[in-house]
Amino acid sequence: MFQLLRDGRARTRAELATLTGQARSTVAGRIDALMAAGLIAPAGEATSTGGRPPATFAFNPSSQVVLGVDLGATHARLAVTDLASTVLAELDAPLAIADGPEPVLGWVADTGRKLLETAGRSLGDLAGVGVGLPGPVEHATGHPNNPPIMPGWDDADVPGILRGHFDAPALVDNDVNIMALGEHRIAWPDVPDLILVKVATGIGAGIIADGALRRGAQGAAGDVGHIAVPGAEDIVCRCGNVGCLEAIASAQALAVRLRTEGLDVSGPSDVVALVRGGDVTAGRAVRQAGREIGSVLAATVSLLNPSVIVLGGILAEAGEHLLAGIREVVYRRSLPLATQHLRIAVARTGAQAGVLGAAAMAADHALSPEAVDALTA
Numbered sequence: 530m531f532q533l534l535r536d537g538r539a540r541t542r543a544e545l546a547t548l549t550g551q552a553r554s555t556v557a558g559r560i561d562a563l564m565a566a567g568l569i570a571p572a573g574e575a576t577s578t579g580g581r582p583p584a585t586f587a588f589n590p591s592s593q594v595v596l597g598v599d600l601g602a603t604h605a606r607l608a609v610t611d612l613a614s615t616v617l618a619e620l621d622a623p624l625a626i627a628d629g630p631e632p633v634l635g636w637v638a639d640t641g642r643k644l645l646e647t648a649g650r651s652l653g654d655l656a657g658v659g660v661g662l663p664g665p666v667e668h669a670t671g672h673p674n675n676p677p678i679m680p681g682w683d684d685a686d687v688p689g690i691l692r693g694h695f696d697a698p699a700l701v702d703n704d705v706n707i708m709a710l711g712e713h714r715i716a717w718p719d720v721p722d723l724i725l726v727k728v729a730t731g732i733g734a735g736i737i738a739d740g741a742l743r744r745g746a747q748g749a750a751g752d753v754g755h756i757a758v759p760g761a762e763d764i765v766c767r768c769g770n771v772g773c774l775e776a777i778a779s780a781q782a783l784a785v786r787l788r789t790e791g792l793d794v795s796g797p798s799d800v801v802a803l804v805r806g807g808d809v810t811a812g813r814a815v816r817q818a819g820r821e822i823g824s825v826l827a828a829t830v831s832l833l834n835p836s837v838i839v840l841g842g843i844l845a846e847a848g849e850h851l852l853a854g855i856r857e858v859v860y861r862r863s864l865p866l867a868t869q870h871l872r873i874a875v876a877r878t879g880a881q882a883g884v885l886g887a888a889a890m891a892a893d894h895a896l897s898p899e900a901v902d903a904l905t906a
């Protein structure tokens with residue numbers, strides 16, 4: 530019953546009894562328990578059909594808060610949100626992930642406490658912490674798994690370390706998955722099948738299918754950056770293989786290529802600046818990268834039939850060139866049935882996608898049937 534109410538709509542006892550198929554008395558008891566836990570609140574009276582108008586009840590997302598943490602290689606973004614993803618306090622700061630788990634998570638805890646204060650909430654209001662890391666994570670345990678750019682983090686007990694700072698559960702996932710969650714929750718809540726593709730130093734995808742994030746058996750689902758593309762057999766990827774999509778079409782690969790062509794480029798942000806400034810060579814290179822990415826996405830469209838593909842990561846900021854290259858190949862190479870209603874767009878949540886997704890992951894855990902049962906028991 531509570532999961533029904535999470536959509537925010539106010540409902541009467543009678544409506545809830547009809548929707549759940551439960552007896553009126555069962556529904557009444559459940560409403561009392563959820564009210565006592567603060568998870569729902571009275572929401573006024575429904576229109577009367579004669580006699581006393583019935584009371585309605587709705588989800589009360591401000592009863593608790595969660596902390597979302599999006600850690601990159603060199604930056605961090607933290608946000609305190611309510612249980613319906615409304616941001617109450619937010620902060621963006623430089624941070625070196627290579628400093629290791631204890632110093633980084635200690636800083637996260639200090640900063641998180643300050644943000645709670647800014648939001649006017651106490652540690653006791655914190656229902657959970659969601660963390661996104663820039664590397665592979667075993668979601669079930671929250672431990673990073675051989676992350677290439679995170680020295681000292683392999684198999685670190687991230688939830689355990691955070692438990693030492695907060696009396697709340699911590700959930701951990703990779704950065705692309707939390708971006709997919711955030712973009713889905715905020716921008717496309719009614720779309721059950723969505724793929725978010727992050728094009729930055731690397732390339733990865735987060736898969737939402739039937740409304741839920743799909744991580745795969747080992748958490749490696751969506752690792753599209755290491756799918757081989759034709760014509761790149763002589764290019765070695767950082768994974769040790771040759772011909773990977775990421776080795777030819779990531780923002781980093783573009784930066785290297787444009788530099789060899791004589792352009793003044795030191796990293797991905799310079800590529801974006803050049804394209805936005807109208808540089809023809811850079812624009813053409815980004816569009817070609819879009820086509821390479823599109824060839825891999827055409828295969829994922831055939832496999833998963835998403836209705837939306839969203840682009841995130843720094844190269845998405847290069848605008849139409851990337852989008853145009855991807856659209857060109859995806860629409861040409863996929864079957865009409867799969868692309869009839871397919872939309873391909875830049876992520877609307879922008880740089881906030883990850884932190885919003887991390888917070889949503891923590892809120893989902895706090896509002897899961899098991900957690901709600903425990904809270905109302």
Ligand SMILES: [Zn+2]
Nearest residue numbers: 755766768773
């Ligand atoms: Zn590779």
